[in-house]
Amino acid sequence: xxxxxxxxxxxxxxxxxxxxxxxxxxxxxxxxxxxxxxxxxxxxxxxxxxxxxxxxxxxxxxxxxxxxxxxxxxxxxxxxxxxxxxxxxxxxxxxxxxxxxxxxxxxxxxxxxxxxxxxxxxxxxxxxxxxxxxxxxxxxxxxxxxxxxxxxxxxxxxxxxxxxxxxxxxxxxxxxxxxxxxxxxxxxxxxxxxxxxxxxxxxxxxxxxxxxxxxxxxxxxxxxxxxxxxxxxxxxxxxxxxxxxxxxxxxxxxxxxxxxxxxxxxxxxxxxxxxxxxxxxxxxxxxxxxxxxxxxxxxxxxxxxxxxxxxxxxxxxx
Numbered sequence: 001x002x003x004x005x006x007x008x009x010x011x012x013x014x015x016x017x018x019x020x021x022x023x024x025x026x027x028x029x030x031x032x033x034x035x036x037x038x039x040x041x042x043x044x045x046x047x048x049x050x051x052x053x054x055x056x057x058x059x060x061x062x063x064x065x066x067x068x069x070x071x072x073x074x075x076x077x078x079x080x081x082x083x084x085x086x087x088x089x090x091x092x093x094x095x096x097x098x099x100x101x102x103x104x105x106x107x108x109x110x111x112x113x114x115x116x117x118x119x120x121x122x123x124x125x126x127x128x129x130x131x132x133x134x135x136x137x138x139x140x141x142x143x144x145x146x147x148x149x150x151x152x153x154x155x156x157x158x159x160x161x162x163x164x165x166x167x168x169x170x171x172x173x174x175x176x177x178x179x180x181x182x183x184x185x186x187x188x189x190x191x192x193x194x195x196x197x198x199x200x201x202x203x204x205x206x207x208x209x210x211x212x213x214x215x216x217x218x219x220x221x222x223x224x225x226x227x228x229x230x231x232x233x234x235x236x237x238x239x240x241x242x243x244x245x246x247x248x249x250x251x252x253x254x255x256x257x258x259x260x261x262x263x264x265x266x267x268x269x270x271x272x273x274x275x276x277x278x279x280x281x282x283x284x285x286x287x288x289x290x291x292x293x294x295x296x297x298x299x300x301x302x303x304x305x306x307x308x309x310x311x312x313x314x315x316x317x318x
Contacts, residue, residue: 002256006271013277017047041175049174050280050294051273052182053239058253058272059190060228061246062265066200067224072135072309074247075111075232076302079141081243083114084236086149089163093156104181107237111229117141169240169295171280178238185234189227190269196223197261204259242276242295244302249275251309 018039061074075081087110088103095102121137153163199220211217235242252275253268279294279301286292 003267006256006267006274010270010274010277013274013281014047014051017050017277017281018043045176045179046171046174046280047277048179049182049238050171050277052179052186053171053235053242054245054249054276054279055269055273056182056186056189056231056235057242057245058249058275059186059193059265059269060231061250061272062253062268063193063196063200063224063228064246065250066261067203067221068134069203070135071251072247072306073138074244074250075228076142076241076243076245077135077247077306078114078118078138079145080111080114080118080229080232081236081241082142082145082149083117084108084110084233085167085241086110086145086152087113088237089149089152089167092163093152093159101181103237104185104234108229108233111233111236114141114145115225115229165293166240168293169242169298170291170293171239171276172291172293174238182234182238185230189231192223193227193265196220197265200224201261240293240295243299244306245272245276245298247309248298248302248305251305 057075064073064075064078065071084107087106091102091106118134118138118141121141149167153160153167156163199215199217202215203217203220232246249272250268253264253271256271257263257267276294276298279297283292283294283297286297
């Protein structure tokens with residue numbers, strides 16, 4: 001039943017984001033030449049970018065949370081989004097070229113740099129013995145990188161406004177090239193993640209049981225991290241840092257589809273795509289007919305949900 005509802009939700013989201021809530025509304029069956037161009041070159045790629053960005057961030061969140069067995073983990077909480085954003089902004093300020101491959105490369109280097117920093121900082125606070133501390137390390141890392149990003153933005157007086165708008169995170173103005181730079185990394189990472197379903201399922205039993213089942217826990221965690229870095233990098237490069245999307249949607253997906261990775265991974269990923277489509281659709285009503293970056297809405301919802309999870313986690317261990 002949940003599968004049917006998910007697909008109906010997805011179809012309704014595609015239809016609504018394409019045809020409702022736009023400054024330009026027209027009859028699909030009686031399009032003029034200009035209207036057809038607007039539909040094909042603006043609306044369709046925007047909806048597809050929303051879908052694949054949501055899928056990518058959700059899949060990254062599911063992989064990180066499942067491999068670390070920490071419900072508070074996500075790319076944004078661990079500071080990976082902020083590190084990727086810092087490198088992309090720095091590249092834009094000094095290079096002035098916004099090609100997809102270059103932005104993706106800068107974003108990937110930034111997220112990899114963030115992962116390395118997180119590893120060393122986590123080692124100093126003994127994150128292996130106290131897993132909750134890695135969340136605090138990630139939050140601190142994200143705050144430091146956000147501050148450096150703001151410094152870079154204000155140093156570039158000519159592009160300050162455009163960089164600030166990009167940092168809010170959004171899918172408006174995206175075209176077919178942006179869609180390709182999202183769809184290709186996501187497809188490769190999603191297919192690769194399907195081979196990690198059994199190792200991730202076994203991680204729930206503990207590392208000793210994983211070894212007895214013939215899997216390697218550290219190798220599984222490393223592969224999940226690598227896939228997450230590619231997913232996060234592609235989204236940040238194209239859409240900016242969509243805050244907390246990789247935290248809130250995996251939790252909602254677990255409540256809807258259960259804990260079995262065989263169901264959770266594919267259905268939860270689709271649910272993430274549908275979630276961002278609806279977020280983009282509803283965000284246009286905030287100051288219609290003007291655009292409101294979808295990252296504002298996802299940040300507000302995700303921040304409130306993160307606070308709720310933190311309180312719930314503390315009460316559970318009290």
